[in-house]
Amino acid sequence: xxxxxxxxxxxxxxxxxxxxxxxxxxxxxxxxxxxxxxxxxxxxxxxxxxxxxxxxxxxxxxxxxxxxxxxxxxxxxxxxxxxxxxxxxxxxxxxxxxxxxxxxxxxxxxxxxxxxxxxxxxxxxxxxxxxxxxxxxxxxxxxxxxxxxxxxxxxxxxxxxxxxxxxxxxxxxxxxxxxxxxxxxxxxxxxxxxxxxxxxxxxxxxxxxxxxxxxxxxxxxxxx
Amino acid sequence: xxxxxxxxxxxxxxxxxxxxxxxxxxxxxxxxxxxxxxxxxxxxxxxxxxxxxxxxxxxxxxxxxxxxxxxxxxxxxxxxxxxxxxxxxxxxxxxxxxxxxxxxxxxxxxxxxxxxxxxxxxxxxxxxxxxxxxxxxxxxxxxxxxxxxxxxxxxxxxxxxxxxxxxxxxxxxxxxxxxxxxxxxxxxxxxxxxxxxxxxxxxxxxxxxxxxxxxxxxxxxxxxxxxxxxxxxxxxxxxxxxxxxxxxxxxxxxxxxxxxxxxxxxxxxxxxxxxxxxxxxxxxxxxxxxxxxxxxxxxxxxxxxxxxxxxxxxxxxxxxxxxxxxxxxxxxxxxxxxxxxxxxxxxxxxxxx
Ligand SMILES: Nc1ncnc2c1ncn2[C@@H]1O[C@H](COP(=O)(O)OP(=O)(O)OP(=O)(O)O)[C@@H](O)[C@H]1O
Ligand SMILES: [Mg+2]
Numbered sequence: 385x386x387x388x389x390x391x392x393x394x395x396x397x398x399x400x401x402x403x404x405x406x407x408x409x410x411x412x413x414x415x416x417x418x419x420x421x422x423x424x425x426x427x428x429x430x431x432x433x434x435x436x437x438x439x440x441x442x443x444x445x446x447x448x449x450x451x452x453x454x455x456x457x458x459x460x461x462x463x464x465x466x467x468x469x470x471x472x473x474x475x476x477x478x479x480x481x482x483x484x485x486x487x488x489x490x491x492x493x494x495x496x497x498x499x500x501x502x503x504x505x506x507x508x509x510x511x512x513x514x515x516x517x518x519x520x521x522x523x524x525x526x527x528x529x530x531x532x533x534x535x536x537x538x539x540x541x542x543x544x545x546x547x548x549x550x551x552x553x554x555x556x557x558x559x560x561x562x563x564x565x566x567x568x569x570x571x572x573x574x575x576x577x578x579x580x581x582x583x584x585x586x587x588x589x590x591x592x593x594x595x596x597x598x599x600x601x602x603x604x605x606x607x608x
Numbered sequence: 609x610x611x612x613x614x615x616x617x618x619x620x621x622x623x624x625x626x627x628x629x630x631x632x633x634x635x636x637x638x639x640x641x642x643x644x645x646x647x648x649x650x651x652x653x654x655x656x657x658x659x660x661x662x663x664x665x666x667x668x669x670x671x672x673x674x675x676x677x678x679x680x681x682x683x684x685x686x687x688x689x690x691x692x693x694x695x696x697x698x699x700x701x702x703x704x705x706x707x708x709x710x711x712x713x714x715x716x717x718x719x720x721x722x723x724x725x726x727x728x729x730x731x732x733x734x735x736x737x738x739x740x741x742x743x744x745x746x747x748x749x750x751x752x753x754x755x756x757x758x759x760x761x762x763x764x765x766x767x768x769x770x771x772x773x774x775x776x777x778x779x780x781x782x783x784x785x786x787x788x789x790x791x792x793x794x795x796x797x798x799x800x801x802x803x804x805x806x807x808x809x810x811x812x813x814x815x816x817x818x819x820x821x822x823x824x825x826x827x828x829x830x831x832x833x834x835x836x837x838x839x840x841x842x843x844x845x846x847x848x849x850x851x852x853x854x855x856x857x858x859x860x861x862x863x864x865x866x867x868x869x870x871x872x873x874x875x876x877x878x879x880x881x882x883x884x885x886x887x888x889x890x891x892x893x894x895x896x897x898x899x900x901x902x903x904x905x906x907x908x909x910x911x912x913x914x915x916x917x918x919x920x921x922x923x924x925x926x927x928x929x930x931x932x933x934x935x936x937x938x939x940x941x942x943x944x945x946x947x948x949x950x951x952x953x954x955x956x957x958x959x960x961x
Contacts, residue, residue: 506710509670510724510775511699520726524714600755601713 392559393575399473400555400583403545406477408538411484416530418444418485419492420518430504430514444486452544455479456551471552480544484537491533495526528599535591539584546580556580616649616811617683617701617778619669624678626664638664640835642678646828651805651812653826653843655819655858661835662815666781669813670702671695683778700728703772707784709764711756717743717767718752724774742770746800762793769800773808780804782814786821798825819858823847823923831855844923848891848953865889865917865930867957875958879937883959885914886940891953892920892929901950902933909946911939934960 418440424430425437450458456479460470463478499522507517523530549557556576564573626639638661646652656662667673668680668687675688682698690698711720721742725735743752746766756764765785772780782801786794802825805812816822822829822843830840833854839846850856867875867887875887892901902913918931935943937959944954 500710502706502708502710503712505672506704506706507723507727508672509699509702509704509781510727510771511696512727513696516727520723521712525712527714599714600716601757 389563389569389572392563393572393579396554396556396559396576397579397583400542400545400557403473403476403480403548403553403555404538404541407480407484407541407545408534410477410481411488411537411541412534414481414485415488416492418489420496420523422489423493423496424514424518424522430517444489447482447486448490452479452483453547453550455483456548473554476545476548476553476555479548480541483544484541487540488533488537491536492526492530495529495533496522498529499525528595528601531591531595531598535588535595538587538591542580542583542587615778615809618648618681619644619646619652619779619811619813620679620681621645621665621668622679622681624665624668624675624680626661626668626673626676638835639675642832642835642837644830644837644840646811646813648811649805649809650828651802651814651826653822653829654813654815654832655817655822655829656832657817657854660832662832663783665832666783666813666815669779669781670699670704700724700775701777702779702781703775703777704781704783705765705768705772705785707787709756709761709768709788711764711767711771713756716753716755717748717759720756720767721770721774724771728775738774739770742774745773745804746770760793761789762796765789765793765797766800769797769804773804778810780810780812782812784815784817786816786818794821795824801825817858823921831858844926844928847923847928859930865919865932867932868916871916871934871960874960876960877958879959883961884937885934885960886937887916887932887934887957887960888940888944889955889957890931890933890947891955892927892931901947901952902931904950905943905946909939909943911935911943913943932957 421431422437422440422444425433427434447455456476459479459482463475464470466478467474469475503521503525504517507521512520545553545555546557546560549555549559549561552558556579560573560576563569564576621642621644624639624642625637627635627637629635642661642665654662654665664673668675669682671687671690678688680687682702685698687695687698712723715723718739721739722735725738730738740752743749746769748763748766748770751759751763756767759767768785769780780801786797789797798821801812801814804810805825814821814826826843828841829843829846831838831846831850831852831854833852838852839850839855846855847859850859866872871887876883879886890902902915905911906913912935914934916932916934918929918933920927920929922928940956944956947954
């Protein structure tokens with residue numbers, strides 16, 4: 385493998401990391417509040433707003449049922465309006481974020497719904513406002529679950545980010561297609577796949593480690 | 609650590625009713641026309657069967673449930689009509705502990721107890737000494753940085769109690785706080801509650817379905833059945849004068865004084881021809897509880913008495929005894945009059961051959 389190809393691989397890996405990191409951060413920024421709202425706004429819940437809950441739930445479901453590759457193409461005008469172009473890493477972040485947001489929202493919603501209702505009751509009895517309950521109790525108690533959810537989201541985004549390579553994004557997917565497939569360089573293709581596998585393994589392990597670290601439910605015999 | 613600065617608040621239920629509307633349009637009436645006064649500084653035990661409405665009643669004191677009719681006053685403030693900040697202010701004056709503790713699994717003992725103070729917007733510098741004081745109060749100094757998963761049930765409930773006391777409430781509510789604990793731990797938790805009530809002078813309302821809990825710490829009590837208060841008053845009075853079958857069945861549970869099975873099967877309510885023996889429940893109370901009244905009955909009236917079951921115990925400082933006896937049915941009226949004259953309570957349970 386030539387030095388040229390190696391530097392291409394490094395560059396593509398960094399581009400993938402950038403796209404995944406940016407869309408994870410943005411997706412969490414939008415997905416976390418959305419998930420919290422979905423988890424607390426059914427009838428009789430803390431932020432009881434059944435109608436808004438229904439509508440947002442439908443939108444989230446709709447967004448999640450569009451295949452990613454179609455989403456990328458369908459929102460090209462929107463992407464162009466937002467970042468001025470529809471190709472490159474910055475452009476890829478738009479569909480990645482749009483795919484990540486509802487996904488993360490649902491994961492956050494599930495984690496929060498698993499928090500014991502008794503804790504909400506206890507906090508209400510303490511005189512907490514709904515916002516305090518969300519901030520100090522629900523999110524804190526759901527944190528290990530949210531961490532595992534985010535790990536799952538990052539792993540999916542690594543896969544998605546490779547897909548945007550097919551439609552003018554950059555990164556490992558783009559490299560794999562242009563060199564590995566179109567110029568038929570199987571060693572490049574192999575290297576791309578290997579790097580992706582390592583990335584996914586790494587993310588999964590680190591995510592699980594963090595989730596275990598923040599979880600105080602199991603007796604602490606992890607040593608520290 | 610005897611401080612008496614926060615004193616208890618009185619709680620008044622006035623003709624309180626509560627119905628829940630089910631999803632299918634059918635309603636459940638949980639409470640009907642409940643009137644009850646809990647004196648400031650009292651420990652009030654509320655006892656009743658499952659589904660009687662105990663939790664519903666208790667949850668009205670801090671507005672977790674609103675009455676459908678009537679008024680609930682805590683320290684003169686109308687909880688049922690309070691909203692928003694006003695309601696949250698009342699809730700800071702009313703601590704609550706729960707059967708399943710409801711501790712935050714992700715927070716340490718210290719942080720759990722600090723939570724109500726954080727919520728009340730107290731500055732962190734003032735939270736720390738307060739929480740340390742509470743941890744000491746409930747005897748968990750060495751567990752300060754542990755997490756709930758690392759505590760026993762009794763320790764968890766101590767954290768729950770410390771947390772409930774954090775904002776110096778005037779009332780402490782306990783919904784079956786000892787039901788998940790073994791008898792020994794139950795005793796230590798009850799002792800802690802009694803000490804707290806004595807030292808801080810706060811009002812405690814506790815729900816239980818164990819009469820022993822009421823007997824051990826409550827100064828007043830209410831028996832609730834099917835959404836009604838069927839008996840209420842000072843614990844001792846209810847114990848010795850209870851008339852309602854629900855109360856009686858709880859009482860026989862706590863005193864363990866029930867008829868032996870071989871007798872209860874043959875007992876008839878009416879005296880039939882040929883029945884020789886009258887079966888009585890004799891309740892000893894007050895100064896006569898420890899007098900050898902049955903011995904005197906035998907000598908004074910020359911009636912022989914069979915003792916079937918019995919126990920003597922204490923409610924607060926008062927001895928309280930319960931005996932089941934049988935004696936010659938023809939002499940029954942005479943013997944009962946004798947015992948009543950000497951300050952004992954009698955009740956005819958039935959007749960046997
Ligand atoms: N949120 C609710 N919606 C509908 N019905 C309810 C609700 N809460 C309580 N009930 C009903 O009200 C009645 C009284 O319930 P409550 O929980 O007060 O009983 P309890 O005496 O505390 O019983 P337990 O000893 O089992 O806790 C029951 O019939 C119950 O089904
Ligand atoms: Mg209950």
